[in-house]
Amino acid sequence: MQAPDRTIRTAATAILQRAADSISSIILGKDDHIRLALTCLIARGHLLLEDLPGVGKTTLAHAIARVMGLDFQRIQFTSDLLPADVLGVAVYDRQRSAFEFHQGPIFANFILADEVNRATPKTQSALLEAMEENQVTVEGETRALPQPFFVIATQNPLHQIGTYPLPESQLDRFLMRLHLGFPDEQAERQLLKGEDRRDMIEQVKPVLDANKLIALQKQAAGLHVAEALLDYVQAILNFTRASPLFEFGLSPRGGLALLSSARALALIDGKDFVLPEHIKQVLPAVINHRLMQTSDQLQADQQSAADFIAASVPVP
Amino acid sequence: MGTSRHSFSQDRLTAKLGPVLLGIHIVALPLYPHMPLPVLLTVVLFSIWTLLIILGRVVQPGRLTMVLLACIVVAVLVLSFGTIFGQQPGSAMLLLLSFLKLFEMKSTRDIAIVIFMGFFLIASNFFYSQSLMIAIYVFVVVVYLTSVLIVFSDRLGTTRFIVRVQHSLQMILLAVPLMLILFVLFPRVPGPLWGLPKDTQTAATGLSEAMSPGSISRLVSSGEVAFRVKFVGKPPPRSERYWRGLVLSKYDGKTWRSDNAPSDTYPRLSRSEGADTSYDYTVMLEPHHRRWLFALESIVEYGDEQNLTRELQLLSTDPITDVTRYSLRSDTTVRNLGLFESERGKNLDLPAARNRQTVEFARALFGDSNQDGSTYVKKVLQHFGEQAFFYTLTPPLLGINAMDDFLFRTRRGFCEHYASAFVYLMRAVSIPARVVVGYQGGAMHPFDDYMIVRQSDAHAWAEVWLEGQGWVRIDPTAAVSPTRIQNGIASAGLERDLLPSILVSENAWFQRARLLWDSFHNNWNLWVIGFDQQRQQRLLALLGMKDVSSSELVIGLVLVMTCAVGLLAWWVLLSEPARQRDVVRAYYDKFCRKLQKAGVSYHPHECAGELMARASRVLPARERELAMITADYQCLRYGDDPDPRRRERFIRAIRRFRPS
Known part of the structure; x- marks a missing residue:
């Protein structure tokens, strides 16, 4: 495609492209997913990965953290994990005769919350609250989390005994939900031939750091959104609310999520304004986990809610 | 498609x-x-x-x-x-x-x-x-x-049912002004709609031309409305509310039939003494598919569309197939004085060689009354009142000598039995007498200003010709069951399970709901069905348009409707979102139409980029031009830099675009 003449390929876009390329060299054949994960990060949202074990969820998280130059913490969620294990705990220091706060693993820029559904709801909501507020309150004292703050939570979609799947109402705390799925044949062959992914991550050089990332996030949030595009977003919201296929329509938060994701994607795309294409590209990741379907009509047609909406709502 | x-x-x-x-x-x-x-x-x-x-x-x-x-x-x-x-x-x-x-x-x-x-x-x-x-x-x-x-x-086709119903109601609501204009101004044709005769075979409840034992008591179990009456001023007391329907003078031993005199002879009426016994009222008669009309006794003024027989029976020119309104004036004290010679014979006629016991009884009683008509009438009524006669909806069957059976053996009957026995007793001693059927009573609507007369108010009474007094109404039922006449059928001590539920139900809520519905019904008849040519002309005259012909009405109607629809269209166009009139969008639509002609179909849900990708596959030679137009469109429509040069370039490019 011919590059449109007025498109500004900014330095930001170049850096993001480089970041995406380095991650793609580790996670093979998942370019679209990597793009969306980066979009989520730029849009200051959090990501939920729903997949079977062993498809590379942890590797993806690791690679992004490395490339973005963020300090990485992994929390393995288990049924006996307590909120204090995540947030931190105040310990009495005898010498100083005072309580001293020991930060939990959540005090990092990049958190991988592995298998969140194995923890009890109490621990889950400690994490979700931290995600929502960007701060932690322990022993009546509020502590801000380091910025940028990005959580990738993974969840095993299979029904298992002794797990607590996130309730629908909490799913929309995540800006996006992605399924990685199996790699295609070519990518899998390359994966089998290639060296250990963990070592590869060690070798990759960071292209960004925390401050540059914050700057990018601000740049994305400032991208222009035209009235016509807002019409499109509202048409989508109204469609989901009027359609009998969905239990409830999208919430205003869902609309905001669509816009911020589309802005981040436009930045990655090198545009200085948002296009309906951007909305359509983020649509499945942003809304599929926010809509409860009333029947299995769409599943019977092998369509996701986002596919159906994108094929129904006219673009203004 | x-x-x-x-x-x-x-x-x-x-x-x-x-x-x-x-x-x-x-x-x-x-x-x-x-x-x-x-x-x-x-x-x-x-x-x-x-x-x-x-x-x-x-x-x-x-x-x-x-x-x-x-x-x-x-x-x-x-x-x-x-x-x-x-x-x-x-x-x-x-x-x-x-x-x-x-x-x-x-x-x-x-x-x-x-x-x-x-x-x-x-x-x-x-x-x-x-x-x-x-x-x-x-x-x-x-x-x-x-x-x-x-x-x-609905292009999306997935709107919720309730939303669709809301839209539908909105659309119908928008049509209401047009509907009202049409309703008021559409030319009315006098007579039945479309000038076509109505189906006359429909079975209707109501009185028939003949009366035999059981024919009225059967009607009484129906709570259906016979007609509604609106009085100007106060209605007469209940005991004076005799709604005259048919006069029956032919008797064959079992059944009384009507034998109408030609209607070109006019009855002679007595003059009214007091002015306060006359009543002006309008009757709204439910269709009964017969010609007779009901009027309060005795009628003194009626309209051109009705005829009065010499028996004071009011007839319409056509069978009543629609709710019919007519206005009358009656005076409860006025009497019919006319008795023609041909009528005298008819009103004395009895089947021969029957009911000997009755005839003997009548002659004996007439003898006791010194051959005086008035005294004899009093004695007969006294007989009914004093002897063990019963007023009932389930009388026993009568044999071939029906009067003998009734008067001396069963002594149980409904109004038709008493009226018919009374007339028989009169005729047996050569006093002209006849049966009148109609309705007696009627109740005022408790929260609306009209009276309802139901089939259950059906009644039969007698008229006797007394020298010097003319035709006198005698109601023998009043002698047997005075409460029937004074308080109505519900309090006449009849079998309650045979009476319509509207009269005897104890459920006040049910009663209120029924009457409320009746009130709606009446107003519907009055204002919607009853809006005929006359009323239309009157309304137009009120608006300052006198003697408007049908063709003028039609022309006016077309003008008003055109203006109304024009205004509506103008309003819709004005409220159309501005984006529809956006120049950039308009040219892009033109671009899409050109592509469509070249075989690239247009889907409204597609983004510009998606359309371009598809078009490039169909028209590979035009890829550069397509990309330029699409990029310009995206910038102009979704960007924030309104560059007039880009806009001109975009418009020029689309004008020049010739894909096929």
């Missing part, structure tokens, strides 16, 4: 047949009682056939079968009506063709056609009845049909 999303696969269409079939039945439901048997049988046959198609047992009939079926429909109509023209054959044809259309569903448009036919079919219900019930039914069905139509015009 337009775009691919509009067309349905045949499977899906047959799946939709079920609701459509049900829809037609709902629309046609009020028509079924008026349709002859062959038509109904065809309806059943077609319904079963459609069900078999839905179940997949039968395929849709082919073109030849369809032609054959159309011929069968015509044959059924000719068999049933003898013609295919007219109001009944017409609505029957529409009904059958709607079913036939179900057999050739090929696209969603066919469903839309059936729904449009449904609008006509539902309107044809008004040929048969214009009651409030039917109007409400039609309204609900129209809202439903419109909501179904919205599905087809």
